[in-house]
Amino acid sequence: MSGTALLQASGVSKRFGGVTAVDTVDFSLAEGELRCLIGPNGAGKSTFFKLLTGQLAPSTGTIKFRGHDVTHAKTHEIARLGVGIKTQIPNVFNGLIVRENLYVSAIRINKPARARAIVDEVLARLALTDIADRLVGVLAHGQRQWVEIGAVLAQEPDLILLDEPAAGMTHEEVARTAQLIREINRTKALIVVEHDMQFIRMIAKQVTVFNQGRILVEDNVEHVLANQAVRDVYLGKRAA
């Protein structure tokens, strides 16, 4: 398993003072895999993503990406290895137009002409072409999420982390996002944090459930949704 894993987290914990947000998590993702991460609010999902992207340093444990130890690597170094993330609270360049947001992302490893081509491609793919020249700061929350996803795609990473990508989207947008995720997964590995069970059913094969910083279950989607422990901590409140 560890020999072929794209991402391997072993015994990873993160403590904030007295709170243990992530508690000795062992997590492994294969090349090309699509994984859903679910769990109640405060379960530690976003914190786990921050550990994976170097925005926070783990208190204990190690994280490896394609065999490189990235436990204490800087955020930009991890990004350069090919990890892209859409954060839960949108991180976009508000003072730049949509096109520039994507261009800054694409230009890091590409020549200008190629970068422009990538930008046009991503704009078309995410149906952002009409608003390509608008300032991101004035866009609605949902649109800014799309811009952020666009920036991540233009970065052309090998692993994409999406933290609640469907939050605040309309029904139709959620379906489009699910479609997009399946499309992306043809060439790239993804980890998606989501609450919406409809959405999970649309995209997931394998699901990892977080609860109070620990992994509660890890199984395929049917088993997880049928699991009583999962229903107790999480689904009981939401799904009928």
Added chain:
Amino acid sequence: MSPLFTGRAGFALVIAAGVIVTIALPLIDGMFGLVQATVFIAMAVLALSLGFIWGFGGIMCFGQSAFFGLGGYAYAIAAIDFGGSSWAVLLAIAVPAAFAAMLGYFMFYGRISDAYMGVITLTVAVILYNVMNSTSGSQYHIGAAELGGFNGMPSVPPINLPGDPSAALSPLQFFILSMILLMAVYTGLRLLLASRFGRVLVAIRENETRAMLLGYDPRFYKLVAFAIGGGIAGLSGCLFTNWGGFISPTAFSLAQSAQIIIFVLLGGIGTLLGPIMGAVAIEYLITLTGTQHRFDANLILGVILLGFVLLVPQGVVPAIAAQLARVIPARRRAGASSQTVTAP
């Protein structure tokens, strides 16, 4: 953000205006006015240096006068020691740029907050001021150049034609050279902002976390921008020293640093043309009141800075731009700004 001055047409307009000033001013103004205008230009270059790092790099530098003064002293010392001016001009840019790079390394790689950065840069300028003030006496010299303490260094050799130390520039020639350098710095910064480096720099200003998540190291970009700003401020110090043939610790003073901040605030943060205008306006105002001798210049600068922060926090040029933005159709605006990083 102003639509009028962005894009190629806007750039051509600004440069055309610069050329007209270069040609017309010597014709309509007397020698006194021309010499006066030259110091305005030196200040405009200084304003550009801060306008660039603050407006586009988001770097809070409260001690830009440190680099201005270092440039001035580096020129003076080198011009006295080497005889000619070519090396002196280069050193006036290189020494402050290197100093900024060194200081920037500690600040950016230490990840200190904006407020701390403001305080540290200000402190550096104050300490340079105190140090230069205490260099009275002949034991303080570099080569043949005596530093002169609070009296400063008088009779600094002026810029000469390259390779011929005896051919000093006339006031008219020096005015034209200053204008050319101002336009060159402006053009260079526009090109830089339109390049990959400039776009990433502005992106970092907008959201440092996102930039890191895309694989950019903000510390490095800020360091380079800060060093470039230091070099430009040094060039301004060189022009200033040439203008009066004189440099003193006042160049490092807090009032000098405050002036630079006011140039940029008044002209508008996030623009290049704004700080130039701000510098000219403030210098003109100080010249006017300076002839009155009733108030201390500090009093006026203080009132402007205070009033500005309390009343118009976003700057005059953006305020005007916001007015224009309402008049000019939205579609055209969008089209114009997509062509370039908005750098009027």
Added chain:
Amino acid sequence: MALLGLILFNIINGIAVLVLISIGLAVIYGMMRIINLAHGEFLMLGAYATVLSTNAGVNLWVSILIVSPIVVGLFGLLVERCIIRFLYGRLIDTMLATWGLSLFMIGGITTLFGTTVEGVSAPLGAFNIGPYHASLYSVFSIAVAAAMLGGVWSVLRFTKFGLIVRATMQNPPMAAALGVAPNRIYMLTFALGAALTGLAGGVLAPVAGVAPGMGAAYIAKAFITVIGGGAAIVTGSGLASALFGTIDQIVTFQTTPVIGQVALLIAAIIMIRILPQGITGRFFRRSL
């Protein structure tokens, strides 16, 4: 041996001066997260208050210990009401506004009293450390510095005002919910910081060159001390003063005061690379 004693005395004196010139700044920064760039001019105002009132016939000790802190404290109150309170939560704007204030004060004092003023001379004379003379007035300023540190600590630790201040610092909305008006607390805190600075200015008046621009001689050291100390007011400025005062005096003894100041700056810059939050950002976090 006597030389060692003299050096030690100078080090303690250097530390005391750092405490004097930084404690008011530290109070305002620590409690309100406001960096007062007019701090040097508050010192200057305190010095002027002592010099002018002494020249007008008031007893020197009364001028230093009572007139200066009251004058500058009231001035601070005025500044808080007219400027600072409009800028809460806007740190950079506050810095720019107080910078404007600093220039305004320099310009104002220059316009009113010219560029020089007749000073007062240091009282008390000297005492001997072996063959060396040391100033008794320095002993007085060391005592004032120690009293200031102890006083601020006691106020924070033991008084109701101190309790409210600590609560407000940690959580302004909650303090407001408890019926404490944060606005009033901020106002009083700023006035207190200003008064301490005024007292320091008064203490410095007999030994400093009193002039409109005299603040520049002190603010660099004051800023370095406060930034180096970090958020805890008493522990932070105490420890930072001890560290930087020692460095300053030792280097000054070996070379000149100006090189001492450069050494201070270099030490401070290296420290922000290692401890960006200051000494108390890393150690002694729960201290006052």
